Amino acid sequence: MPTSLASIKEKLDNRIGQELMVIAQAGRKKTTERKGILRETYPAVFVVDLDQDENSFERVSYSYTDILTKNIEVDFEEE
Secondary structure (H helix, E strand, C coil), X not given: CCCCHHHHHHHHHCCCCCEEEEEEECCCCCEEEEEEEEEXXXXXXXXXXXXXXXXXXXXXXXXXXXXXXXXXXXXXXXX
């Protein structure tokens, strides 16, 4: 598991364009799962284009801090 924001960004930079699943903490013992494609990375956030069959909005962004603090988990399809 990456231990710094820079290493998280670097790992995501190498996977732009790939399908992924974002599992987000949505309160006590609840999680939400969203499928999409990693579209872009920026200095503080990354952008995911969501699967339109499952989501009402098209894009969502998350910060690298969300991964570091385990508020979200990112799984790539082939792993």
